[in-house]
Amino acid sequence: MRPSIKKPLMGQEWFVRFASPALVGVLLLAVWQAACRMNEVPVYLFPAPTDIMATLAREWPALIGALGSTLAVTLKAFALAVLFGTGLAFLFVQSRFIEFSLFPYAILLQVTPIAAVAPLIIILVKDTSTALTVCAAVIAVFPIISNTTLGLKSVDPGLLSFFRMNKAGRLQTLWRLRIPSALPFFLAGLRISCGLSLIGAVVAEFVAGTGGRSAGLAYEILQSSFQLDIPRMFAALFLITVTGIGLFLLMAGLSRLLLGHWHESAMESES
Amino acid sequence: MKHQEASLRVVSASPAPTAADPAEAPPVVDILSAEKVFANGMRGLAPIDLTIRQGEFVSLIGPSGCGKSTLLKLVANLHQPSDGRIAWWRGDFRRVGEAGRRLAFVFQDPTLMPWARVDANVRLPLDLAGVPRAGAAPRVAAALEQVGLGRHGRHYPRQLSGGMRMRVSIARALVTEPNLLLMDEPFGALDEFTRNKLDDDLVQLSWERQLTTVFVTHSIYEAVFLSTRVIVMAANPGRVFHEFAIDEPMPRGDAFRGSARFAELCRGLSAVLTEASIASQRRD
Numbered sequence: 001m002r003p004s005i006k007k008p009l010m011g012q013e014w015f016v017r018f019a020s021p022a023l024v025g026v027l028l029l030a031v032w033q034a035a036c037r038m039n040e041v042p043v044y045l046f047p048a049p050t051d052i053m054a055t056l057a058r059e060w061p062a063l064i065g066a067l068g069s070t071l072a073v074t075l076k077a078f079a080l081a082v083l084f085g086t087g088l089a090f091l092f093v094q095s096r097f098i099e100f101s102l103f104p105y106a107i108l109l110q111v112t113p114i115a116a117v118a119p120l121i122i123i124l125v126k127d128t129s130t131a132l133t134v135c136a137a138v139i140a141v142f143p144i145i146s147n148t149t150l151g152l153k154s155v156d157p158g159l160l161s162f163f164r165m166n167k168a169g170r171l172q173t174l175w176r177l178r179i180p181s182a183l184p185f186f187l188a189g190l191r192i193s194c195g196l197s198l199i200g201a202v203v204a205e206f207v208a209g210t211g212g213r214s215a216g217l218a219y220e221i222l223q224s225s226f227q228l229d230i231p232r233m234f235a236a237l238f239l240i241t242v243t244g245i246g247l248f249l250l251m252a253g254l255s256r257l258l259l260g261h262w263h264e265s266a267m268e269s270e271s
Numbered sequence: 272m273k274h275q276e277a278s279l280r281v282v283s284a285s286p287a288p289t290a291a292d293p294a295e296a297p298p299v300v301d302i303l304s305a306e307k308v309f310a311n312g313m314r315g316l317a318p319i320d321l322t323i324r325q326g327e328f329v330s331l332i333g334p335s336g337c338g339k340s341t342l343l344k345l346v347a348n349l350h351q352p353s354d355g356r357i358a359w360w361r362g363d364f365r366r367v368g369e370a371g372r373r374l375a376f377v378f379q380d381p382t383l384m385p386w387a388r389v390d391a392n393v394r395l396p397l398d399l400a401g402v403p404r405a406g407a408a409p410r411v412a413a414a415l416e417q418v419g420l421g422r423h424g425r426h427y428p429r430q431l432s433g434g435m436r437m438r439v440s441i442a443r444a445l446v447t448e449p450n451l452l453l454m455d456e457p458f459g460a461l462d463e464f465t466r467n468k469l470d471d472d473l474v475q476l477s478w479e480r481q482l483t484t485v486f487v488t489h490s491i492y493e494a495v496f497l498s499t500r501v502i503v504m505a506a507n508p509g510r511v512f513h514e515f516a517i518d519e520p521m522p523r524g525d526a527f528r529g530s531a532r533f534a535e536l537c538r539g540l541s542a543v544l545t546e547a548s549i550a551s552q553r554r555d
Contacts, residue, residue, distance in 0.1 A: 158380055165348070166396050176384075
């Protein structure tokens with residue numbers, strides 16, 4: 001750090017990290033707004049950002065309820081995926097036999113399109129909300145399984161020798177070596193998986209197509225499209241996007257909290 | 272081959288083993304016809320007989336592929352010999368770890384846990400042995416003090432230089448108060464200035480603590496400076512090619528490093544190493 005020399009604006013950390021992406025966002029919104037207004041595009045074809053915001057404010061009570069329902073499904077699915085994903089990963093590293101017999105079926109979860117299995121799950125599971133949660137968990141679980149398994153195996157062989165030489169037990173090696181080594185991989189898995197949980201929750205609800213008590217944002221979008229209420233579709237879409245970004249930032253924050261002091265991926269740039 | 276060995280005896284005639292008492296010291300490690308054949312059928316080590324006695328500083332040096340690291344790992348019980356056996360303090364490995372029979376290993380890389388602070392890294396062997404935190408803390412502090420890192424306990428490994436990380440690794444070995452210290456090219460990745468400094472400290476340390484040390488190195492100067500005995504190995508198959516004693520009194524310092532005798536010993540070792548690398552090619 002040389003505080004005596006004034007860096008140009010472009011070189012300053014806060015500008016690169018926050019101001020420049022915000023500037024791009026504002027610019028895009030302005031172009032969007034101007035294009036809609038100047039060409040007098042009707043609201044029912046393509047609304048301007050201000051129209052969307054107005055709709056959001058007007059429809060807030062219904063939309064926030066739907067958001068709550070989608071968020072609940074997302075978080076439950078995410079928790080389920082973390083639980084099962086890490087559980088399976090721990091199981092896989094116990095023996096090659098278990099890993100080789102089960103891993104192909106874990107891949108099955110990954111390669112099957114959720115839209116194709118969702119109707120089946122929705123028929124099999126009575127409660128709609130539970131069915132949606134299961135669908136979302138099914139697509140969110142794979143990154144956690146594969147990343148955590150990789151992480152638990154990515155142990156410095158020198159350290160492993162050191163543990164063995166000091167006659168460390170299985171539990172000691174797991175707790176003091178394998179779990180900390182796996183943490184960066186696990187957290188990378190979480191970042192992917194939280195987004196997938198949200199996608200799963202929305203896609204499953206599209207397939208389920210049911211309303212009633214547990215109507216989520218996907219249902220709102222479907223309803224709005226039936227009614228050709230385009231601004232409302234955009235408003236619901238906006239809420240989904242904001243939720244996704246929020247979840248991602250939360251996971252990135254968790255990574256920084258847990259890894260910031262030692263792992264390259266989460267360290268501040270030092271230049 | 273015969274001719275070569277004869278000529279080597281002449282080479283080693285000047286630094287002939289003269290010290291009488293080391294030969295009387297009790298053995299720490301007995302390597303009894305131990306050999307190593309790898310899973311792919313490669314002969315890593317031909318049967319080797321070697322006794323390392325208490326208080327010795329033995330360096331293993333030789334061309335790459337001569338099995339010096341393999342031999343060290345056999346002594347550390349990280350590998351098992353394919354045939355023959357190894358005795359520690361005239362017993363088997365189960366008794367290693369008891370008081371007066373502690374063994375520590377320093378790897379080529381510092382192999383520290385990046386997520387743990389320096390003091391937690393040094394404490395690791397004590398944690399694994401179930402030593403309570405309160406009892407471990409002063410020992411950790413003493414070990415860090417000994418390697419000159421008394422003020423760096425709360426740092427993370429990434430905040431330290433390469434030489435300092437190696438010092439942490441040595442502190443982690445010393446914290447168990449080992450009697451036998453095994454080092455696998457520990458300073459190979461360091462610049463010469465740092466390496467000389469660490470060599471000085473190691474000489475002082477092993478002399479003060481009366482450690483028995485087995486040290487793998489690529490450096491002729493390092494081997495001569497540190498060792499009471501240098502074992503030159505040859506490859507194809509890995510074997511002991513020649514050995515000679517360095518009977519310069521301990522502790523040694525820059526005065527020895529700058530002496531004509533040091534230069535002469537290095538020249539002698541260099542000549543033997545050249546012979547060893549020629550002998551390593553012939554068997555192919």
